[in-house]
Amino acid sequence: MPWDEGLVNSLVYDKPDPSEGRVVSYVQAVNEALALALDSDPEVFVLGQGVDDPTAMFGTTKGLQSKFGSHRVFDTPLSEEAMMGVSAGAAMNGMRPVYMHNRPDFVLLAFNQLVTHAAKFHFMDNGQTTVPMVVWAAIGRGWGSGAQHSQAIHGMLLGVPGLKIVMPSTPYDAKGLLLSAILDNNPVCLFEHRWLMKKDGVVPEGFYRVPIGKGIYRRRGGDVTIVGASHAIELGMQAATQLAGEGIEADVIDLRTVKPIDEQIVLESLHNTGRLVVVDTAWMKGGLCAEIGCLAAEKGFPDLKAPVVRIGLPDVPAPAGFTLEQFYYPDAARIASAVRGLVRS
């Protein structure tokens, strides 16, 4: 019963078409990926605060401990830095830990281990060791999460060599990217978004992977390129649908992986549209928006017909209050209006 459960439950998403396959919830998709990985590989284990409690990490770890045992799915002390190091050390010695966090904010306590150790060990010891671990965390938003419980930190990590970062936007990707992350031989951060957790989607039953490092078009259109990942894609698609009604057609690119970025797909789209809007769930300064915007100016310059637009959080900490939250977070309308401005200029 996390306090924002009600809020997330109340969100309304388009229903997937069951004729396209089995429909499951986002949470179940994550749960399936964990169960499959635990089942197929004795090296995989899952740890994190409360992964074995009744709320089961938003439901994603439900049933795993009783199925796979308390040595493979276990609770941890409130010791984020040590547990990150423990995960790295286990990974360096033949295991594949999946370390789960309620909030990315808590990962900040472990930046020394993540950034200066896990990400660099394979390089530092000349490839003697690999560090196959997954750091999973769910970005909070709404219901008073506030400045210390809603930080989207992927932007801070874009410059960290050796790290991979994936941010799924659909149940299909949530499962496929998590499986890829677990099988990857590098530390991979997987940032979920709380607001996607009650989304349903078509998800194959068995094992499959979504490749790390490859983006995907969620929609094609020649007028503008909207780029993002995770919940930003939800907003981007809403905006694109609105705009289509006005005769403006957008490419919507879901990066899926924000490090390393699939530069090719962004540049390809930009080549067709000449216009770029970058949408992110995090701050606009110095993060994913900046990286993609700079990429356009650096490698897509000849194609660029209009200024790059960033849509994300202002340079302000997240407020807790409901009214302030409404002013703080961008929505589809803001994206649509930015696109209109670009296309009509």
Place this chain on the structure above:
Amino acid sequence: MPWDEGLVNSLVYDKPDPSEGRVVSYVQAVNEALALALDSDPEVFVLGQGVDDPTAMFGTTKGLQSKFGSHRVFDTPLSEEAMMGVSAGAAMNGMRPVYMHNRPDFVLLAFNQLVTHAAKFHFMDNGQTTVPMVVWAAIGRGWGSGAQHSQAIHGMLLGVPGLKIVMPSTPYDAKGLLLSAILDNNPVCLFEHRWLMKKDGVVPEGFYRVPIGKGIYRRRGGDVTIVGASHAIELGMQAATQLAGEGIEADVIDLRTVKPIDEQIVLESLHNTGRLVVVDTAWMKGGLCAEIGCLAAEKGFPDLKAPVVRIGLPDVPAPAGFTLEQFYYPDAARIASAVRGLVRS
């Protein structure tokens, strides 16, 4: 006797012109700023590992403890996270701590306190508290510093609301920015660079401030804009001098502050030159290079005549070995050649 002392001593810099004023070393400039601040304000105190030992934080804290007492200049336990919080707590209660680190790498242990506490408290408590503290750290480079002792982390912090970041490139700025940082009512990170520490410069004796948030032209020229801060300016100026010999004139902008960035000066220069090279001492991805590059595409687009070029570290951890270091770090020649490419295209 830090192990890279010899290396830093061997670096050769242009000598300042003594007719322009009193010449002192970079280290002495920092020392003077600390002494002035301690002397003029009983709320100021200086803490950090070894600030009172014979090496005196590269010499910057020399003599301070004997002059101002061990209650105002003191050594700390090896507890970076707690000491960052202690600094914040003292700052919230009427003091002005200057917390010094040998390396920015050690600040990563305290990101939770810096990012999620110090930077946000003034916002979170609705302005009841201010957090006037300085986090000082010197970026390492060379002599085998390696992956864990040479990280330039300012790029990770650009998206953190509430934080200010300054990066002086001259003895004059080192003193003036440190004094501004100490007098600022916000948490300010001041990142020095080890390779600047034996540079001499003209530095006024008494109290003065270099404003936070304002960049400065180090050189004017209409063909290209080179932007950076700290040691990147040293390289940028060397490159600009070379290029001038070839008839290419560069604006060199020293940002001095990398958060909040003086966007005006960058855009103004870009308006004149139409070409932008961003140079940084950190990784090129997702950091200062990305931010400035995106700024150009976003707000300077009409002026941009050529692709933005970033010059910084590749997406690789810092190697320890000397030969590898030479391949790793960019130099003036690389900047100059990038500029030539831009201007001639």
Place this chain on the structure above:
Amino acid sequence: MASNIRYPYKGQGDQGFDVFAGAHAPDALVGLYRAMLRIRLIEEEIERRYHQDQMKTPIHLVIGQEAAAVGCCSALRLSDLVYSSHRTHGAYLAKGGDLKMMLSEMHCRINGCVGSRGGSMHLIDKAVGMAGTSAIVGGVVPIAVGAALAIQMKREDRVVVVFIGDATTEEGVMAESLNFSALKKVPIVFFCENNFYSVQSPLATRQPARDIRAWAESHRMPALSVDGVNVLAVRDTVSKAVAHARAGRGPTFIEVPVYRFRAHGGAGDDSKTGYRDVAERAAWEAVDPLLLFRQFLARTAQLTDASVMHMEAEIASEIAGAFEHALASPNPTEADLYRHVYAD
């Protein structure tokens, strides 16, 4: 079933009050009871209304832990400082925080104690010494130590108390903070409410069977343990620690076993989900700090049912008024969002 009680109560129940009562005037004792009752009734009203979704804020109720907050803060002066973790309500109210400002904050109104920026986890009011809170477990601890250092450097006659939970002792920063405060002998009291759980994780999955008190003491400071359902014992123990700190003798760690009767967060109890036995909660409810103290005060003829009813009515009307105030208060505007990012 006693066998399902993982963390039994080990105190002396209502017999535990007698040794302390003599030191207090009857009025003061009744005042302590009233302060606890007020917190209980406020929490219950918040809980009752929470499902209406007008308080769009996470809540961490202190029902069951009132004696700790009240006993502790009653040993402090207005000028002393309290820092707290996420579970703020008890400390805020006991330290003298304004109920209207608290409820406005929880209703996300501009006149909330932190202007709708913080919500329930950030009840802060420097005017009464409720100096800071953090939603990050352990995050506020070194900040509180820093406050104590500032007090020491400025030679002020104040002490700091930081409210933490049992799980907070697992955060590395806690050990670092104990070490530094013992080294510098700063005037601080670490007030550790051990309710045996971190969210739904029992102590046993997070720590070996170590003695928290002995662990704290190994950092070279006095460490005490006190029955957290006994408001007088808490007050007495904190008073000693505060006197120690005021005398310049440094920090004290106090372990305070308590029990929360509700879920970690939100309204209602969640014991039925199975992470703790309902019997465990029930056993602790039998030593409800309000019940015990009322029994003692009744036994010693210091409180009648009638006076309790009178109190309840008074408090209920205060609470109703404060909710009305909050609900009638204005929302923040967009411009408010951009204030106080940087200080001038």
Place this chain on the structure above:
Amino acid sequence: MASNIRYPYKGQGDQGFDVFAGAHAPDALVGLYRAMLRIRLIEEEIERRYHQDQMKTPIHLVIGQEAAAVGCCSALRLSDLVYSSHRTHGAYLAKGGDLKMMLSEMHCRINGCVGSRGGSMHLIDKAVGMAGTSAIVGGVVPIAVGAALAIQMKREDRVVVVFIGDATTEEGVMAESLNFSALKKVPIVFFCENNFYSVQSPLATRQPARDIRAWAESHRMPALSVDGVNVLAVRDTVSKAVAHARAGRGPTFIEVPVYRFRAHGGAGDDSKTGYRDVAERAAWEAVDPLLLFRQFLARTAQLTDASVMHMEAEIASEIAGAFEHALASPNPTEADLYRHVYAD
């Protein structure tokens, strides 16, 4: 002047060997001496050449601390794992690391043990169980615990030893690591070389007068203290801790008072700068671990001056050869820089 000796030696000097010697064959004892001597001579040669600037790497010499490294690693099997902080030379060599690969690494050559990526602080060779190091104080500790967890999960018959210093105990992650390893009873030994200093900061400016051993023990694990100049005592104590771990009984903390005769980093001693008294170093030099053990071996007729001279000559020639090898080795190329950023 004894009064300037802040951290006096408290052991039994060469009398301390007798109780342990009986358990070892004479050959084994001489072997231990030789291992210590080899490390000493290697360190001295590194020191002698350091000013030539051919080893472009920070160094943290272990001169004075050889008995700790040798005593500890002699209690381990090849398959056991050692993790270490920045002061790596002793552990690397004692665990069986290759001298040529070490010196190549320190000369930044491609055939260094980590291909010139790490330098002196990252002497790693998984083939001999030198499993990982970190230049961040405390950084390697939870990683070592994770290695022990992996061993436990895979039911391997191995133990982990992590080499740390006194200052490492001030890092929060250390307390977190003790708690977790005690909770899970993973097979690890925390081997804490207490040399009383962190760079030039004495223990007293960083910790109150706490007992490191008792502090560790409060996390609910056995904690022992052993004379760090006595190679046999160290070996014996580590053997016990290792047996405890192998038996599945969990972690042990060992405090090992030692003294470093040189500066924290670089070549030469820096006592004259004043952060510690030269008399303190001199007093410890009187209980130089090599000197004492040699005295004992001589006294018990197990080692002659001639055999020491023979050893020295042998070792000197090995060292000379290894330096030659390093100096003749190739530098990395630009392409090498881009290898091993990501694993396949």
